Amino acid sequence: MRMRNNIVHPGADELKYEIRKIVEVGENIEKTGIKIIWDNIGDPVAKGEIVPNWIKEIVADTVINDNSSYGYSPTKGLFVTREYIAHERNIEGGVQITPDDILFFNGLGDSISTIYNNLHESARVIGPNPAYSTHSSAEAAHSGSSHITYRLDPKNNWYPDIDDLKDQIERHPNITGILLINPDNPTGMVLPQNILRQIVEIALQNDLFIVSDEIYSNLCYGGVTHSKLASVIENVPGIAMRGISKEFPWPGARCGWVEFYNRDKNAQFARYAKSIIDAKMLQVCSTTLPQKVLPKVMSDLRYYPYLNKRNAAFWEKSQFAHSILSKVPGLLVHKSYGAFYMTILFEKGALREGQFLKPANKLAGEIIKPFLESSSLDKCFVYNLLASRGICVVPLSSGFNSDLLGFRITLLEPDMTSFKNTIHIIAESVKDYLNSK
Ligand SMILES: Cc1ncc(COP(=O)(O)O)c(C=O)c1O
Numbered sequence: 011m012r013m014r015n016n017i018v019h020p021g022a023d024e025l026k027y028e029i030r031k032i033v034e035v036g037e038n039i040e041k042t043g044i045k046i047i048w049d050n051i052g053d054p055v056a057k058g059e060i061v062p063n064w065i066k067e068i069v070a071d072t073v074i075n076d077n078s079s080y081g082y083s084p085t086k087g088l089f090v091t092r093e094y095i096a097h098e099r100n101i102e103g104g105v106q107i108t109p110d111d112i113l114f115f116n117g118l119g120d121s122i123s124t125i126y127n128n129l130h131e132s133a134r135v136i137g138p139n140p141a142y143s144t145h146s147s148a149e150a151a152h153s154g155s156s157h158i159t160y161r162l163d164p165k166n167n168w169y170p171d172i173d174d175l176k177d178q179i180e181r182h183p184n185i186t187g188i189l190l191i192n193p194d195n196p197t198g199m200v201l202p203q204n205i206l207r208q209i210v211e212i213a214l215q216n217d218l219f220i221v222s223d224e225i226y227s228n229l230c231y232g233g234v235t236h237s238k239l240a241s242v243i244e245n246v247p248g249i250a251m252r253g254i255s256k257e258f259p260w261p262g263a264r265c266g267w268v269e270f271y272n273r274d275k276n277a278q279f280a281r282y283a284k285s286i287i288d289a290k291m292l293q294v295c296s297t298t299l300p301q302k303v304l305p306k307v308m309s310d311l312r313y314y315p316y317l318n319k320r321n322a323a324f325w326e327k328s329q330f331a332h333s334i335l336s337k338v339p340g341l342l343v344h345k346s347y348g349a350f351y352m353t354i355l356f357e358k359g360a361l362r363e364g365q366f367l368k369p370a371n372k373l374a375g376e377i378i379k380p381f382l383e384s385s386s387l388d389k390c391f392v393y394n395l396l397a398s399r400g401i402c403v404v405p406l407s408s409g410f411n412s413d414l415l416g417f418r419i420t421l422l423e424p425d426m427t428s429f430k431n432t433i434h435i436i437a438e439s440v441k442d443y444l445n446s447k
Pocket residue numbers: 052116117118119120142144191195223225253254255261264265266
């Protein structure tokens with residue numbers, strides 16, 4: 011049967027999420043009797059982190075004693091929660107906001123698709139390469155063509171290549187916004203304030219707005235301090251994104267929010283922001299319970315000591331992974347200073363056709379075979395690692411919209427012995443793979 015008209019959106023092919031796609035293959039391999047170490051998804055809870063009892067008690071108390079936590083909330087979010095967030099934002103200095111500048115979403119995934127869906131299709135937002143694919147895919151899908159990127163420089167701690175950013179903006183007059191992911195997924199890079207200022211200056215010179223995904227802003231370590239967009243944005247229109255998925259961590263709550271900066275400075279930006287708010291209004295509102303809980307958890311005296319403890323553990327893992335993987339010939343690795351990921355890059359020429367790892371059993375080898383034929387070289391390594399050692403990571407090229415070859419690991423494994431073991435296995439596997447041909 012034919013459809014009367016084409017029902018497929020022109021951007022449909024741009025929607026890719028390798029981070030979850032690889033799970034299907036991993037599950038099939040698991041059925042052959044190989045234990046899989048899942049290191050593909052940034053879900054601390056799935057990886058075994060235990061949410062502290064005091065946070066659970068706050069949630070439980072709200073569920074049992076606050077009947078209104080079962081109801082709808084206002085479209086923008088609960089006023090007291092937005093008031094709390096605005097107050098916390100304002101005491102840090104920088105751009106000042108009111109509760110009216112805050113809009114809650116069902117997780118940042120929801121906000122990401124909403125901001126790009128409501129952007130004029132010819133207006134493009136340039137994003138980092140490597141890229142967190144929820145942003146790059148949604149942006150590409152909104153315009154029906156591939157995402158435009160600026161380089162994060164692996165030879166310079168993964169900091170943005172400012173010349174490349176300027177060059178791309180000049181070459182693509184339809185670029186109207188700059189996306190920052192800070193701290194960054196997948197590299198673990200934290201933007202230094204001077205680079206952030208340079209990017210704000212570029213936005214100012216070219217009449218661009220800035221989107222800054224700051225979902226990991228409280229997950230920084232190794233002596234770096236995180237600078238929020240709000241601290242340097244001055245008069246440039248901007249959107250900052252935050253959430254509780256990674257911080258509490260409570261990804262299943264589906265709760266995140268955006269903060270609009272400087273709507274009063276640009277009428278078009280204000281109109282665009284209104285269209286985002288109107289889109290949320292059509293959906294009624296976002297999840298109520300996590301909004302009820304948010305100020306109680308974040309204002310609790312145990313909150314920041316708890317985050318400090320988690321950050322110290324990420325830092326220990328970042329240093330350990332770096333100490334082992336940076337010694338493997340053919341790899342380029344930097345310590346992570348934020349979020350909980352590390353990008354392991356293959357040096358140019360290290361990967362070649364035909365390299366392999368012996369699969370743990372014959373069936374596992376059969377399962378990955380069809381994927382090896384038309385895949386990028388880093389994806390071939392990732393499938394070999396999966397079938398041979400049962401470790402599931404994400405390839406950089408297809409998973410993070412990158413022209414670089416590598417893979418992303420997470421620093422989430424709570425058990426240090428298991429973490430170290432996995433890193434040693436990855437290091438040995440890379441050596442075996444690169445030496446196999
Ligand atoms: C940079 C970044 N932004 C947004 C998200 C999505 O967060 P949420 O759970 O709020 O949808 C993630 C999840 O991994 C992320 O890494």
